[in-house]
Amino acid sequence: MSTRRTLSAASAALVLAAAGCATPDSGLDAAGRHLDGRGPITYVQASDTAGVATKQVIETWNRRHPDQRVTLRQFSDVDELHDNLVHHFKAEDADYDVLGADVVTIAEYAAHRWLQPFKGAYTLDTSALLEQTVKTARYQGTLYAAPFMTDAGLLYYRKDLVPRPPRTWQELLGHCKIARERGMGCYAGQFAKYEGLTVNVAEAVAAAGGSFVKADGTTPSADTPAARKGLSLLVDAYRSGDIPKEAITYQEEESREAFEAGKLLFLRNWSYVYPLASSDGGSVVKGKFGVAMLPGVSGPGRTALGGQDNAVNVYSEHKATARDFLIYLQSPGVQRELLIKQGQSPVVKSLYHDKKLLDDPALGYLGALERSIATATERPVTPFYPAVTQAISQNAYAAIKGEKPVGKALEDIQAAILAATSEQ
Amino acid sequence: MAKPSDTTAHRRSRLGPLLVSPSLVLLAAVIGYPVVAALVTSFRADPSLKDGFFTTGGEFSGVSNYLHWLVQSCGGTSCPAGTLGDQFWTSVLVTLFFTVVTVSLEVLIGLLMAVVMNQAFAGRGLLRAVVLVPWAIPTAVTAKLWFFMFAYDGIINRALGAHILWTDGAWSSRVAVIIADVWKTTPFVALLLLADMSGIPGGLYEAARIDGASAFQSFLRITLPLVRPALLVAVVFRVLDVLRIYDLPAILTQGGGGDGHATTTLSILTVRQIQQGYGGASALSTLTFVLIFGVALALVRAFRVNLVQSEQHGMS
Numbered sequence: 001m002s003t004r005r006t007l008s009a010a011s012a013a014l015v016l017a018a019a020g021c022a023t024p025d026s027g028l029d030a031a032g033r034h035l036d037g038r039g040p041i042t043y044v045q046a047s048d049t050a051g052v053a054t055k056q057v058i059e060t061w062n063r064r065h066p067d068q069r070v071t072l073r074q075f076s077d078v079d080e081l082h083d084n085l086v087h088h089f090k091a092e093d094a095d096y097d098v099l100g101a102d103v104v105t106i107a108e109y110a111a112h113r114w115l116q117p118f119k120g121a122y123t124l125d126t127s128a129l130l131e132q133t134v135k136t137a138r139y140q141g142t143l144y145a146a147p148f149m150t151d152a153g154l155l156y157y158r159k160d161l162v163p164r165p166p167r168t169w170q171e172l173l174g175h176c177k178i179a180r181e182r183g184m185g186c187y188a189g190q191f192a193k194y195e196g197l198t199v200n201v202a203e204a205v206a207a208a209g210g211s212f213v214k215a216d217g218t219t220p221s222a223d224t225p226a227a228r229k230g231l232s233l234l235v236d237a238y239r240s241g242d243i244p245k246e247a248i249t250y251q252e253e254e255s256r257e258a259f260e261a262g263k264l265l266f267l268r269n270w271s272y273v274y275p276l277a278s279s280d281g282g283s284v285v286k287g288k289f290g291v292a293m294l295p296g297v298s299g300p301g302r303t304a305l306g307g308q309d310n311a312v313n314v315y316s317e318h319k320a321t322a323r324d325f326l327i328y329l330q331s332p333g334v335q336r337e338l339l340i341k342q343g344q345s346p347v348v349k350s351l352y353h354d355k356k357l358l359d360d361p362a363l364g365y366l367g368a369l370e371r372s373i374a375t376a377t378e379r380p381v382t383p384f385y386p387a388v389t390q391a392i393s394q395n396a397y398a399a400i401k402g403e404k405p406v407g408k409a410l411e412d413i414q415a416a417i418l419a420a421t422s423e424q
Numbered sequence: 425m426a427k428p429s430d431t432t433a434h435r436r437s438r439l440g441p442l443l444v445s446p447s448l449v450l451l452a453a454v455i456g457y458p459v460v461a462a463l464v465t466s467f468r469a470d471p472s473l474k475d476g477f478f479t480t481g482g483e484f485s486g487v488s489n490y491l492h493w494l495v496q497s498c499g500g501t502s503c504p505a506g507t508l509g510d511q512f513w514t515s516v517l518v519t520l521f522f523t524v525v526t527v528s529l530e531v532l533i534g535l536l537m538a539v540v541m542n543q544a545f546a547g548r549g550l551l552r553a554v555v556l557v558p559w560a561i562p563t564a565v566t567a568k569l570w571f572f573m574f575a576y577d578g579i580i581n582r583a584l585g586a587h588i589l590w591t592d593g594a595w596s597s598r599v600a601v602i603i604a605d606v607w608k609t610t611p612f613v614a615l616l617l618l619a620d621m622s623g624i625p626g627g628l629y630e631a632a633r634i635d636g637a638s639a640f641q642s643f644l645r646i647t648l649p650l651v652r653p654a655l656l657v658a659v660v661f662r663v664l665d666v667l668r669i670y671d672l673p674a675i676l677t678q679g680g681g682g683d684g685h686a687t688t689t690l691s692i693l694t695v696r697q698i699q700q701g702y703g704g705a706s707a708l709s710t711l712t713f714v715l716i717f718g719v720a721l722a723l724v725r726a727f728r729v730n731l732v733q734s735e736q737h738g739m740s
Contacts, residue, residue, distance in 0.1 A: 026480075083698065112471070112478045140476045193680045218473060246576040248592055254575075383473060386699040391506035394684040398505075401592075403683060416506030419498035420700070421473070 026092060027113025030314045035122050037318040040069045041325060045100030045308065046081040047074035051342035057334050061325065068321045070098075078102045089114040089313070097316040098325055100148060100308045103136040104385045107217055109311065110139035111383035116312040116319060118143040124323065129330065132376045133347045137309045139381075144311055146326040147347040149338070151306035152372035153189075153203055154365060155292045156259060156267040156277070158285065165292035169207070169233050172266060172295045176242045179265040185244030187237060188255050189268035193397040196251055198389040199304045199379060200268065201396040203294060205230030206377040207301035212392060213417065217382040220417035222392075223410050229297070231399060231406050238400050248401060260285055268294060270306060274365040275343050291365045293372050302377040307345070345369060387420030459713075462706045466490070470701030481703070489707035508697050511685050512708075516715070519689045522601065522673075523666040529606045530662055531655065534613030538651075539643070541614065542621045552618075559611040567675035570604040574676070594682025601673045601687050605666070613658045620654035621647060656727045663723060667716045670695065690715070 043058070055072065062069045073096075075081040082105055088096055089112065101109065109115050118124040124146055126134045133147035157165045161182075166172035176186035190196035202212060210226030213219065221227070237243045244263075247255070252269060256276065259267040260283040267273070274291060277283050294301035310329060312322040328334060335346035339357070346352075352370040357363055380388050391413050399409035466489050471481030488497070493512045496503040503509035541552055558566070573580050574590035581588055590600045624647065632642040648655075670691035673679055679688035679696075690712045697705040 079699075111473065111476060192678075193684045194678060217476070246589060249576060249589055383478065384700075386696075387507070390508065390696070391504075394506045397680075397684045412505040415501075415504035416510075419501065419504055419507050419509075422499050 027314050031113070031116055034317045034319050036320050038068055038321045039318045040071065041097035041318050041321050042071045042073055042095060043098045043100065043325070044073045044075065044081065044096050046078045047076060053338050053341035057337060061328055070325060092315050094313070094315045094317045096313050097318055097322045098310055098312055100310050101145065103305060103307050103309055104379050106137060106145050106309055106311065107139050107381050108383045108385055110144040114314055115144040116314045116316070122319070122323065124326065128349060129347045130349055130373055132305060132373050133307065136305055136307070145309035146330055148310045148329055149307045149344045150347050150373060151270050151345050152369055152376055153199065153268050153294055153303040154271060154368055154372060155294050156269060156273060156289055157292060158265050158288055159290040160288040161265060165290060166295050167300050168297060169295045173237065173242055175265065184262065185247065185258070185264045186242040187266040188243055188247040188250055188258060188264050190251050190255055191248050191400060192251050193393050194251060195389050195393065197393040197396060201231060201234065201392055202304050202377065202379055203301060204233050207233070207294070207296040211377070212413065213380040213382050213388060218421040220414045222417060223414040227410050228406055231396060231410065235399050235406055239402060271345055271365050271369055272343060275362055291368045293368060300375070302375050303372045304379045305373065305376045382421070384421050388417050391416035391420065462709060465702055466706035466710050468703045470703040485703065489703050490711070492704055493708055493711060508693060508700065511688055511693055514685060515688045515690050515693045518687060519667060522669060522689065523663055526602055526605045526666055527659060527662045529602070530610045530613045531659060533606065533610045534617055534658070537610065537614035538617035538621050541618050555611045555614060558608050563608065563671045564675055566604060566608050567672045570600065571676050574600045591677045591681060594686040597677045597681025597687050601676055604676055605672055609662065613662065616654050616658045617651050620651040624650050660720070660723050664716060664720055667719060668712070
């Protein structure tokens with residue numbers, strides 16, 4: 001009786017196992033299908049990156065293409081979107097046609113062959129776009145996505161206290177006595193243990209000329225003198241108190257609030273802070289702050305690129321419509337509308353040289369943004385981003401708090417990335 | 425030739441299983457399938473990278489997913505700090521620690537609250553309603569409320585005149601999670617106990633008083649034994665709840681604190697692993713399931729033994 005039960009359970013398991021097996025290379029086959037397909041499409045993205053203007057832009061498209069309407073579906077945050085997308089991709093589902101993905105997830109999706117590559121007859125012209133943003137959409141030399149919005153880390157500084165923004169860490173730390181005299185914190189970024197810390201640490205390491213992962217996306221390069229120097233910048237500043245101790249709990253919003261409350265002399269944050277700090281009711285720094293490139297070691301530093309790329313689901317049945325929609329979204333007109341109405345940093349080169357936009361006081365950060373993007377470093381580009389960011393943020397967090405020596409933290413990051421990328 | 429009554433009995437014996445079968449099929453589909461599917465997945469390899477692209481994965485990989493967690497084997501070497509494998513045993517300990525501490529506190533404070541609410545005084549109805557408020561608030565909201573209160577500029581630091589980074593230290597973050605959980609779920613325990621307590625006849629206390637028992641003695645000898653069944657139910661419920669706790673620490677501390685995972689529970693670890701591979705996540709959730717199942721079984725068994733003992737004790 002009991003053996004029979006075991007047997008039937010085992011056979012049930014076998015049936016399930018067989019059903020769970022996807023045919024190999026199914027993404028490869030799907031990439032050749034439905035390239036001329038037209039019809040209504042669905043566009044998914046995380047709602048924290050979309051404002052009212054995105055919806056208006058889609059409505060305009062729908063008026064012009066009544067037979068190829070776009071339905072927008074939004075998720076509450078990028079993690080939820082990621083997990084949902086993975087479910088749909090694994091099911092080889094055609095429901096989503098265009099997906100707006102955080103730039104760090106492109107490598108993962110592309111490596112699974114879930115994204116429609118832009119090659120052969122199915123190409124996409126990216127010549128009008130910023131070169132650095134196009135890089136975020138490439139994997140193994142092939143274009144898998146269309147840049148849609150970009151973002152760069154900027155140095156916000158109190159121009160009423162520091163007339164000229166520092167170009168290097170040394171200059172920045174030299175100004176810290178002004179902060180000490182006034183009982184303010186000197187510098188803060190995002191140092192809580194989450195993905196934002198990976199960005200901040202990657203920028204510090206890039207400032208010193210280092211990186212965490214080599215160009216192949218799997219070989220770690222964390223245990224190097226340059227990385228040690230970069231991470232030490234943050235560790236030393238935290239130990240000396242130039243980074244206030246509560247900054248270890250800061251994410252984007254907490255650090256912005258601290259800057260707006262006048263508690264910080266320098267802040268590293270994304271471009272969205274500029275309009276808020278200039279207009280928020282509670283902001284005491286209105287008109288008193290400027291924006292510059294991040295500090296480096298011997299010159300300006302390098303920001304990590306944020307933003308979102310749009311890609312076409314390899315299983316979509318309306319790929320011709322999907323591509324037209326991508327081209328529409330990255331057209332200068334749409335990009336300008338999104339910039340003016342919801343402060344979304346454009347990927348089109350020409351907008352950064354548009355006199356009218358540069359003169360707009362609400363967009364006072366545009367120049368610094370363009371200079372930052374031009375020298376940007378990528379966030380670690382790897383199909384194993386969740387594991388890599390985990391390795392970096394956890395060990396860097398311990399190092400900044402002084403619980404782990406810098407050398408040991410980088411050794412552990414090196415080993416953890418190696419373990420994650422070579423596992424199984 | 426069979427008598428009519430025989431056929432009816434025979435038909436009835438066949439009708440029973442037939443009537444039950446739809447629910448059995450439903451249970452198999454809703455409960456059986458996911459459990460078996462997770463078990464199967466836990467023995468399969470996650471996709472790996474080959475020439476820059478992922479293989480489909482899914483080949484049989486023996487117990488390697490389990491070894492990954494149990495003995496921290498990461499691709500042949502021991503899992504370095506910063507991998508999820510490295511966090512397995514600490515999250516087991518953290519989960520068990522939360523369980524023991526929060527359930528103990530909840531039972532103690534819950535008893536106290538039940539005793540107070542059981543007294544006759546003006547405004548008792550109001551008190552009973554107010555006590556329910558923390559339990560009625562969704563956990564995600566509770567977690568966010570306490571997140572703001574435990575912030576560096578939050579009300580708790582101001583009230584204490586302290587400058588504690590609550591969500592940052594290993595122990596302070598654990599304490600924060602415990603405080604929030606106790607605040608939220610003690611009312612549940614208190615109301616379960618109150619239901620049994622209010623059913624105790626007043627005559628028992630009166631008799632005890634006449635015999636010269638103190639208030640504490642009658643609490644120990646009358647109240648406690650009589651609310652015991654409700655107490656055990658509350659303990660079992662709460663223990664199982666805390667063993668799979670996810671939302672409160674996930675939102676309050678993001679599983680962080682200390683070296684970065686001082687409040688990472690098994691469920692938080694599982695959710696993180698899902699992003700990195702289903703095989704490993706299935707193995708982890710199976711391990712979590714086994715742990716919770718084991719604890720539940722042990723609890724039920726221990727309490728039943730005690731129940732029998734106390735009955736015998738009462739008879740002798």
